[in-house]
Amino acid sequence: MDSGQFSADQQKQFDFSGPSFTLGTGIFDGKPISGATVKVPLKTLNRHGLVAGATGTGKTKTVQVLAEGLSKAGVPVLLMDLKGDLSGLAAQGTENTHITHRQTLIGEPYAPQPFPVELLTLTSEDHGVPLRATVTEFGPILLGKTLELNATQQGVLAVLFKYFDDHGLPLIDLKDLKKGLQYLSNEGKKEFEEHYGRISSASVGAIQRKIIALEQQGANEFFGEPSFEVDDLMRVDQKGEAFISVVRLTEIQDKPALFSSFMLSLLVELYDNLPEQGDSEKPKLTIFIDEAHLMFREASKALIDQLEIVVKLIRSKGVGVFFCTQVPSDVPDQILGQLGLRIQHAMRAVTAKDRKAIRLVAQNFPDSPYYDLETMLTTLGIGEALFTCLNEKGIPTASVATYLNAPKSRMGTLTTQELDQLVETSEIYGQYKDPVDRESAYEMLIKKIDGAEESEESPKTEAPKDQSARPKKEKSMMETLSNNTFVRQLGRTVVREISRGLLGALGLRNRR
Numbered sequence: 293m294d295s296g297q298f299s300a301d302q303q304k305q306f307d308f309s310g311p312s313f314t315l316g317t318g319i320f321d322g323k324p325i326s327g328a329t330v331k332v333p334l335k336t337l338n339r340h341g342l343v344a345g346a347t348g349t350g351k352t353k354t355v356q357v358l359a360e361g362l363s364k365a366g367v368p369v370l371l372m373d374l375k376g377d378l379s380g381l382a383a384q385g386t387e388n389t390h391i392t393h394r395q396t397l398i399g400e401p402y403a404p405q406p407f408p409v410e411l412l413t414l415t416s417e418d419h420g421v422p423l424r425a426t427v428t429e430f431g432p433i434l435l436g437k438t439l440e441l442n443a444t445q446q447g448v449l450a451v452l453f454k455y456f457d458d459h460g461l462p463l464i465d466l467k468d469l470k471k472g473l474q475y476l477s478n479e480g481k482k483e484f485e486e487h488y489g490r491i492s493s494a495s496v497g498a499i500q501r502k503i504i505a506l507e508q509q510g511a512n513e514f515f516g517e518p519s520f521e522v523d524d525l526m527r528v529d530q531k532g533e534a535f536i537s538v539v540r541l542t543e544i545q546d547k548p549a550l551f552s553s554f555m556l557s558l559l560v561e562l563y564d565n566l567p568e569q570g571d572s573e574k575p576k577l578t579i580f581i582d583e584a585h586l587m588f589r590e591a592s593k594a595l596i597d598q599l600e601i602v603v604k605l606i607r608s609k610g611v612g613v614f615f616c617t618q619v620p621s622d623v624p625d626q627i628l629g630q631l632g633l634r635i636q637h638a639m640r641a642v643t644a645k646d647r648k649a650i651r652l653v654a655q656n657f658p659d660s661p662y663y664d665l666e667t668m669l670t671t672l673g674i675g676e677a678l679f680t681c682l683n684e685k686g687i688p689t690a691s692v693a694t695y696l697n698a699p700k701s702r703m704g705t706l707t708t709q710e711l712d713q714l715v716e717t718s719e720i721y722g723q724y725k726d727p728v729d730r731e732s733a734y735e736m737l738i739k740k741i742d743g744a745e746e747s748e749e750s751p752k753t754e755a756p757k758d759q760s761a762r763p764k765k766e767k768s769m770m771e772t773l774s775n776n777t778f779v780r781q782l783g784r785t786v787v788r789e790i791s792r793g794l795l796g797a798l799g800l801r802n803r804r
Contacts, residue, residue, distance in 0.1 A: 295320045298662055299328040305689040308333040310573055313361035316696040317398045319676060320662060324695035326399035332358070332633070334365055334574035336682040338607040340630055341614040342623065344653075345637020350675045352377050354635055355580050355616050356699040359536050363407050367574050368526050368534040374583040376542040380702030382409035382714055391698045394675070398695060405700050408529045410537045411715055412520075414554055415510050418540040419711040421724050424516045425557045427463040428453075434560060437598060438553045439502040448495045451488055452476065461733035465516045466503055468733035473500050475737045479744060509547035514554060517728040522561050524720050525577060559602045566609040576610030584615040585622035600626045619649055620656070632682040635694075638672040660691040668693055 298320040306312075311334045318328030343358075345351045352375070359369045359381060371378050385391075385404035395402040413420030427435065432453040436446035456463050456472055463469055476484045477496050484491075527535045541551065566576055588596065603613055615623050615631070619639070623631075634657065639650050654665035658680055668678060672693065679694045706714065715721055 295323075295325050299325050302328050302330075302662075302690070302692055305683070305692070306331045308335075308684055310335045310684055311365060313365055314400065314697065315357065315361070315679065316694045319693040319695050324397045326397065328692075329399075330679055330692055330694045332361060332681060333684055334362075334367065335571060335684050336632055336686065337362075337367075337578060337612040338571065338575045338610055339632030339682055339686075340603055340607065340612050341633030341635070341681075342620060342628070342631045343614065343616040343635045343637075344618065344620050344622075345677065346618060346640045348674070349637035349672070350677070350696070351616050351637055352582060353675065353699055353703060354637070354677065354696060355582055355614075356381060356701065356703070357697050358614070359580065360407060360700055362578055363534045363536050365574060366528055366532055366534050368528070368577050369536040370525055370577060370579045371536060371538045372541060372579070372581040373538050374541045376540060376705055378538050378582065379409070379411065379540070379706040379711060379714075380699075380704050381407050381536050381538065383702040383706060383710065385699055385701050385703060394695070394698050398697060400697065402698065403700060407701055408527075408533055408535045409714065410524075410527075410535050410718060410720070411711065412537055412539045414539070414541065414550060415513055415543050417543040419708075419715050420538075420540050421520075421715070421718060421721050422513070422727075423520045423539070423554065424514060424724070424727070425519050425561070426517060427465060427469050427515055429519060429561070430515070430553070430557055434556045434598075438556060439499065439506065440593075441499065441502065444492070445495050445498055448491050449499060451491065455484060455488055456733055461736055462730075464730070464732040465734075466507055466512055470500060470503055471734045471737050473503075475741070479741050480737075506550070506553070509550040511550050511553060514550060517730070518724055520724060522558075522565050527719075556598050559598065559606065562611055563602065563606055563609060566611065568608050569610040570608055572610060575612045578612045578614065580614045580616060582616045585617040585619075588617075588622055588624065596624055596627075600624070600630075603627055603630045620653055621649060632686075632688075634678075634680050636669065636678040638674075638676070639669045641670050657691045658688050663691065663693060665691060 298318065302318050306329060308331060312331040313334075315330045315332050317324050317326060318330055319325070320328070343351050343354050355371070356378060359371060359378075362369050371381075373379070384406045385402075387402050387404060391402055411420035412423050414423050416422075430438075432446070432450040436449050439445075441449060452469075452472060453463070455461075455476070461468075461472065463472070473496050476491070477493060525535075525537050529535065562577070569576060599613075606613070614633070615627075617623060620628060620636075636653060636657070639646070639653065641647050641650055650666055650669050654669060657665055657678060659665075665678065672678065675696050675698070677694050677696060678691055680689050680691050683689055
């Protein structure tokens with residue numbers, strides 16, 4: 293079997309009729325073969341994917357190449373950057389002899405360029421547009437999962453949300469929720485129990501402790517206003533290239549609960565807001581989670597359960613989710629089985645456990661008449677990978693060892709000055725940079741407590757509480773309706789609550 297036969301046979305696997313982009317060229321007998329072009333079809337990228345390999349084999353650069361190809365094709369990209377390696381997408385790459393040699397072997401000239409990048413962040417310690425969500429948007433189901441509450445505590449939290457909603461008390465940040473719990477355990481306890489039933493003080497105390505633990509991981513910066521709009525992830529520049537939104541998470545690795553909160557909120561927000569589109573010519577959005585093994589190692593069971601549900605459901609919304617990790621077993625089996633595209637970099641056969649892992653990975657790739665897959669996985673060089681994807685009919689392509697294109701953008705991080713400049717020139721930074729602390733449950737309850745103390749001397753002449761509450765509710769609603777952010781969020785409440793209920797019910801069903 294010669295290289296010409298290899299090239300012709302393999303090329304049939306990648307002659308897609310719809311839009312695609314080039315990943316690299318096939319390798320045969322240890323050499324890249326020009327003409328055996330390996331492409332990635334856009335149509336099936338909502339079926340999710342995996343990029344895996346040992347440290348230093350080029351996983352992050354592969355994610356960079358994938359993000360570049362998607363951006364050029366007009367597909368927005370969201371990157372979870374836990375190491376801070378991907379900001380270089382915003383700068384033009386620099387050609388050197390190694391890159392020139394690589395691209396000559398591939399048969400595609402090197403054309404360096406920068407890409408449209410938006411930096412996002414969860415904490416003030418990183419450069420970027422702040423990401424926030426309100427407690428109300430998060431809802432009792434997802435918040436209960438994040439706090440890892442038991443069934444009784446989740447029920448208490450749901451009733452508390454109902455009380456706040458009925459009394460026009462907006463839950464914006466965590467101090468609103470803590471103040472509400474404190475009020476219902478003390479001054480408002482009698483009123484609450486009269487209309488909503490008794491709740492255990494032990495459950496309230498447990499919820500309060502879990503909230504404090506979440507605050508200690510920096511959640512106060514995440515919960516608040518203005519809320520980030522997912523439509524801002526879908527932007528395309530004047531050249532038709534889609535924005536690559538890079539969430540800088542370099543300060544988040546020791547804050548798993550905060551990251552869980554963000555991921556749950558983002559995925560449900562996408563599910564809420566994006567219309568059903570089924571299998572179209574290209575995805576609506578692609579999400580890459582770099583160093584995913586760090587996320588799964590520290591993630592709560594709630595996050596893993598929720599990710600499994602979303603991976604199954606969100607493809608119909610045109611969203612693809614891709615995990616980048618060291619070995620496939622880092623990804624839970626229930627998620628791994630849903631992934632269509634697979635890019636496997638070199639694996640190390642040092643221990644018996646390593647050899648077993650290599651054998652399992654090889655068995656999960658389609659058979660190939662050209663390679664001994666187990667041997668191939670241990671002999672791949674840097675920037676080489678074993679590749680398979682779904683074709684336009686949803687059938688896995690044959691496995692092909694691939695010599696990958698070099699990134700067109702910078703293979704390194706931006707300087708601090710460059711990061712500052714990128715943030716300052718952002719079209720959306722001004723919209724989100726300053727937190728808004730409007731009157732919400734915290735301030736309203738303090739006023740209510742102060743008013744009750746002033747009228748303590750004549751409690752018998754006091755109007756019934758449910759009547760006195762009404763004008764306060766109407767007043768606060770009129771005040772808050774003047775805030776455009778609140779109006780926008782209010783209009784999404786019904787759909788969001790339905791989605792929360794759906795995803796929560798599916799999560800319970802999957803655990804049975």
